[in-house]
Amino acid sequence: MAGILKALGRKSSDDVKAKVSLPALIASLRADPSPSNLEKLCEGVDVLLSPPSPSPSELETLQNLLLERPTAAAGSPAGEPGPSKGDGEEERSPLEMCVGGMPQLEFEKKKSTCATLLNVLSPPPPLPTSFYTLLTTIQNSNAPSCLPLGNLLRHTLSHPPNASTYLESPTFLTVSIMELPLSPNFDVLSDAFSTLKVSFTSPTSSPYLETNYTPFFTSFTHLLTSSNYVTRRFSLQLLSSVLLSRSNFNVMMRYISSLPSLKQIMNLLRDPHPNIQYESFHVFKVFVVNPRKTKEVEEVLRLNKVKLVKFLEGRWKDREGEGNFKGERELVRKTLEEL
Amino acid sequence: MASLLNAFNNPKDEGAAGSSGNPPSPTPDKIADTNSEILWPLLPDEYTLTKIIGKGAFATVYAATAKTTEERTPVPDASSTGQYYPHCSIKILELENVGSSLTDILNEVRIMRSISHRNVLDAYATFVRGSQLWLVTQIMAKGSCLNALGVLQERGIQGFDEKSIQYVMNSTLRGLQYLHSQGHIHRDVKAGNILLGSLGGVRLADFGVSGWLKSSQGESRDCAKTFVGTPCWMAPEVMEQISGYDYGADVWSLGITCLELAKGYAPYANFPPMKVLLMTIQEDPPSFNTYEDLGGKGEKHSKEIKSFVNKCLQKDPSKRQSVDELLSHKIFSHLSDEKGINKAREEFRNDILKHIDDIGNTDPDKVVKERAAGTKPIVFESTPGDEDRPAGTTWVFSDGTSQVVKQGGGGGGDDDEDFFDKFEKSTGGENFDKDRGNEPEKVKDEKEPEKDPEKVKDEKDDNLDFMDEFEKIGTE
Numbered sequence: 001m002a003g004i005l006k007a008l009g010r011k012s013s014d015d016v017k018a019k020v021s022l023p024a025l026i027a028s029l030r031a032d033p034s035p036s037n038l039e040k041l042c043e044g045v046d047v048l049l050s051p052p053s054p055s056p057s058e059l060e061t062l063q064n065l066l067l068e069r070p071t072a073a074a075g076s077p078a079g080e081p082g083p084s085k086g087d088g089e090e091e092r093s094p095l096e097m098c099v100g101g102m103p104q105l106e107f108e109k110k111k112s113t114c115a116t117l118l119n120v121l122s123p124p125p126p127l128p129t130s131f132y133t134l135l136t137t138i139q140n141s142n143a144p145s146c147l148p149l150g151n152l153l154r155h156t157l158s159h160p161p162n163a164s165t166y167l168e169s170p171t172f173l174t175v176s177i178m179e180l181p182l183s184p185n186f187d188v189l190s191d192a193f194s195t196l197k198v199s200f201t202s203p204t205s206s207p208y209l210e211t212n213y214t215p216f217f218t219s220f221t222h223l224l225t226s227s228n229y230v231t232r233r234f235s236l237q238l239l240s241s242v243l244l245s246r247s248n249f250n251v252m253m254r255y256i257s258s259l260p261s262l263k264q265i266m267n268l269l270r271d272p273h274p275n276i277q278y279e280s281f282h283v284f285k286v287f288v289v290n291p292r293k294t295k296e297v298e299e300v301l302r303l304n305k306v307k308l309v310k311f312l313e314g315r316w317k318d319r320e321g322e323g324n325f326k327g328e329r330e331l332v333r334k335t336l337e338e339l
Numbered sequence: 340m341a342s343l344l345n346a347f348n349n350p351k352d353e354g355a356a357g358s359s360g361n362p363p364s365p366t367p368d369k370i371a372d373t374n375s376e377i378l379w380p381l382l383p384d385e386y387t388l389t390k391i392i393g394k395g396a397f398a399t400v401y402a403a404t405a406k407t408t409e410e411r412t413p414v415p416d417a418s419s420t421g422q423y424y425p426h427c428s429i430k431i432l433e434l435e436n437v438g439s440s441l442t443d444i445l446n447e448v449r450i451m452r453s454i455s456h457r458n459v460l461d462a463y464a465t466f467v468r469g470s471q472l473w474l475v476t477q478i479m480a481k482g483s484c485l486n487a488l489g490v491l492q493e494r495g496i497q498g499f500d501e502k503s504i505q506y507v508m509n510s511t512l513r514g515l516q517y518l519h520s521q522g523h524i525h526r527d528v529k530a531g532n533i534l535l536g537s538l539g540g541v542r543l544a545d546f547g548v549s550g551w552l553k554s555s556q557g558e559s560r561d562c563a564k565t566f567v568g569t570p571c572w573m574a575p576e577v578m579e580q581i582s583g584y585d586y587g588a589d590v591w592s593l594g595i596t597c598l599e600l601a602k603g604y605a606p607y608a609n610f611p612p613m614k615v616l617l618m619t620i621q622e623d624p625p626s627f628n629t630y631e632d633l634g635g636k637g638e639k640h641s642k643e644i645k646s647f648v649n650k651c652l653q654k655d656p657s658k659r660q661s662v663d664e665l666l667s668h669k670i671f672s673h674l675s676d677e678k679g680i681n682k683a684r685e686e687f688r689n690d691i692l693k694h695i696d697d698i699g700n701t702d703p704d705k706v707v708k709e710r711a712a713g714t715k716p717i718v719f720e721s722t723p724g725d726e727d728r729p730a731g732t733t734w735v736f737s738d739g740t741s742q743v744v745k746q747g748g749g750g751g752g753d754d755d756e757d758f759f760d761k762f763e764k765s766t767g768g769e770n771f772d773k774d775r776g777n778e779p780e781k782v783k784d785e786k787e788p789e790k791d792p793e794k795v796k797d798e799k800d801d802n803l804d805f806m807d808e809f810e811k812i813g814t815e
Contacts, residue, residue: 107455147453184381186465186472187452190445229434229470233441263736270732273435273470277729304734311732322439 020044022065026094030070038101039109041094042116049119063125066095092134095121099135099152102145114148121152124159131156132169140175143185150191154198163202167212177219181231193234200238206247213254217261224264229273236268236279243286256287257294266304269311278316281329288332298339305336312336379427379464379475380405386429386475392482392698398432402478402698427463428478435470448474450523458514460534460544479534479542482698484596488530488603490695498603501644503691506683507533508597508647509666509674510541515593516662518543519586528592529572530599539684539692570615571595571605575654578616587656590665594651595625601640602630624652643670 025041048054048062069091092100098117102110121127135153139146157163166172180192199205209216223235243252255261265287268280287297301308312333320326380386386403393400404425437444451462451474461477481487484507488498499507511533518525525532525543532545570578574591577584599605606625607615619625626648627640647668653659660668673679 111453147449184466186467187449189467190449228467230467230472233434259736263734266734270728270734272728275435275438275470300734300736303736307731307734311729319438 017048017050020047022048022062026065029094029097033097033101035101035104035106035109038098038105038113042098042113045116045120049116059120060125062120066120067093067125067127069093092130093128095127096131096134099131099138099149102138102149103142105145107144110145110148114152118152118155121156124156124162126159127156127162127165129165129169132166133171136169136171136175136180139188139191140179143183143188146180146185146188146191150195154195157195157198157202160202160204163199164204164208167199167205167208173215173219177216178222181223181235182226182228186230189228189230190234193238196238197241200242201245203247205242206245206251209242209248209251213251217255221264224268229276232268232271232276233273233279236276236283240279240282240286243283252286253290253292256290257292257297259294259296259300262287262297262300266300274316278319281312281316281332285328285332288335301336302339305339308336309333381464381466383466383468383473386427388429392428393430397436398430401429401431403427403429403475405475426478426480427475430474430476432472432474433470434467434472444472448472451476454518454521454523456514456517457540458510458542459517460542476544477542479540479544480537480697481535481692481695483544484530484533484535484600486698487535487691487695488600491691492603494694497601499600500690501601501641502683503687504597504600504644505670505674506680506687507541507600508593509671509680509683511543511593511596512662512666512671514541514543515586515589516666519589519662524584524586525589525592527572528589529596529605533596535692535695537692537697539688570612570619571607573616573619574656575620576656578620585656586662587659590651590659590662591656593665594648597644597648597651598625598627598630601627601644606630624649624654626652641670643668 022041022044025037025044029037029041045062045066054062095117098113102113105113132153135149139149139153153166157166166176176192176195180188181196183189183192200209220235220239223231224239226232226235242248243255265280265283269277269284271277271280287293288301290297293301312329315329316325385406387406388401388403390402391399392402405427432444434441448462448465451460452465455461460479462474463477464473464475466473484499491498498504511528515525515528527545528543532543534542534544536542572592572595574584574588577588595605599608606629607618610618627645647665647670650660650665650668674683
């Protein structure tokens with residue numbers, strides 16, 4: 001113990017920091033995971049992070065202490081604690097115990113605890129799948145914890161390997177796509193989409209989409225066809241930004257050569273709400289402008305081109321000032337006419 | 340997995356409420372909603388809208404009560420206690436009117452939902468109904484200070500007395516102190532945004548100028564980029580928009596608000612916006628004398644309040660005092676502890692609030708009486724625009740299935756059937772490929788198009804110029 005403390009202690013006798021024994025705080029939290037013990041641990045971490053801020057190696061020691069799992073006995077792989085609270089509670093790292101304890105914390109304490117965790121995970125180290133499954137499960141089961149945890153989650157995703165761990169975690173498709181963005185609680189819903197936006201702007205998302213194309217888009221259609229207006233609107237925005245980022249070229253080509261996808265987008269094009277129509281136009285345009293359309297796609301566009309050209313004429317006037325929308329609308333109409 | 344977040348976890352069913360009156364004891368996985376110990380419903384039908392209390396270009400604010408909690412004994416709003424109180428106000432925003440500034444509004448909602456302080460308006464719940472966003476917030480029965488100033492002026496009283504000003508300023512400063520500690524700038528501090536509870540509670544509201552209620556008819560819908568706040572309260576550095584702005588901008592607006600509370604209006608309120616900008620940037624900061632120079636009545640004002648205003652209205656933001664420093668100003672010496680604050684609150688109720696009627700008539704007994712008098716709650720027709728799809732969009736898909744639209748009788752859009760639909764019906768749909776037949780659409784599983792490696796390589800190059808060609812027209 002003394003070794004760790006000495007490593008954390010400043011060379012100059014900074015007695016305040018020396019008094020903080022992180023291993024002791026962790027031990028007491030393990031013995032009794034009460035909110036007060038959790039808060040004491042966070043206060044200890046705050047002290048250790050306070051100026052003069054720890055050197056990179058000291059920070060690493062601190063992070064390792066928080067990520068360490070107690071029963072990683074030789075032979076058995078690092079225990080994969082089940083996402084639900086009950087089982088596997090003992091094998092959780094201190095970091096996961098903090099996340100798991102979030103629902104019991106009082107309103108302001110949830111924010112301060114997440115702020116502490118965010119500070120100690122800066123820059124974010126690689127994190128295990130269990131961290132993401134636990135965090136997502138808590139977000140889904142306890143709305144008040146959703147927003148603070150959302151900030152922490154998005155911060156950790158800034159480290160690309162974490163983004164792929166998150167995308168490939170078992171709860172990603174089932175909860176982060178199929179539950180959170182469909183929540184009746186608007187905070188949970190908007191937080192879910194902020195996280196999806198961050199996840200899919202990370203470079204590691206392209207390989208994920210290419211290998212998990214079918215499962216991802218099968219889940220994602222639930223958002224496009226949701227009865228919740230905001231879910232439909234956000235998922236369309238997300239889809240167009242995913243398709244049009246250069247690193248997702250193969251995913252785009254595959255998506256715009258599929259007839260079922262075209263049908264779905266054309267149905268969204270005729271949604272009663274003009275803003276939903278407008279967002280779906282930004283996906284529809286990719287189908288039309290694609291110089292290598294498949295036979296099926298080309299035929300459906302040709303079959304409906306008269307109505308489409310008429311439909312697009314002067315539509316969504318109030319959006320003409322945005323980006324190159326006006327030019328794009330004309331290009332799509334011209335391309336349709338020449339089919 | 341039926342997530343806990345079902346439509347409404349009715350405390351009664353879960354037996355968490357225990358005997359009525361005391362807030363439910365929070366069991367681990369049923370911790371109450373963010374800002375209060377009580378779970379506010381997430382379904383529009385669980386609310387009765389009783390009265391419109393505010394209207395803007397984008398949003399309308401209603402006084403309302405949460406229905407299902409009727410059997411709870413409502414306890415009048417005590418600004419500090421979290422006691423259950425079924426009355427609330429609901430801000431309804433039509434999201435169809437909001438174009439690109441949608442994300443600004445969502446961020447503001449998220450900020451509101453992550454704060455909780457007795458001098459800042461509590462946001463209880465947010466949910467979506469059709470294309471409307473419903474934000475349920477605490478209701479402040481006596482309305483805003485601006486409303487109070489109006490009522491006082493009708494009775495020939497120019498503004499608040501100095502004691503009341505000190506109390507309101509102190510409460511607002513505490514709210515700002517909390518917001519600043521959370522990293523948020525209010526951006527629109529003025530009497531219109533300082534709300535008063537029926538027991539004398541003071542709370543700051545409507546922060547983050549995303550223009551929910553702000554942009555008037557004239558402006559284009561989405562001028563979120565240009566600052567929309569009213570110039571009279573705007574700090575010079577905000578107007579100049581050179582070096583951006585910081586928490587000090589709220590302190591300047593607070594100084595103007597102090598003058599507004601004393602005199603009934605902001606110093607430059609009677610000038611057109613452009614003139615206000617020029618005077619704020621070029622002239623000395625406004626003060627009590629500004630009113631005298633403009634022929635306002637010369638009431639006497641104490642040295643202390645003049646010094647307080649002077650400390651707020653420093654044109655150079657770095658010279659302007661911070662919220663913490665201002666809170667230790669001597670005019671607040673009697674408001675440093677709970678006892679002092681409670682005493683000042685009672686005096687405020689007797690001096691000012693007794694003249695002011697409730698805006699949302701939410702006094703429990705008054706509401707009941709009025710309900711007996713048959714005030715009908717405001718009921719919405721069906722969600723607008725659900726049935727009427729744009730005319731002429733019955734797409735035909737190559738395998739014969741077509742999206743036949745149930746043309747809502749007399750629904751939105753032009754009434755008579757669209758020309759192409761009629762044409763198609765009369766000619767049996769000349770676009771319609773008869774011999775294809777009409778079997779139901781089989782979901783074909785997508786076969787990934789096979790590509791041999793070399794072809795892929797060169798195909799990739801001209802694909803790239805496809806992207807460039809596409810890039811030429813650019814995308815947002």
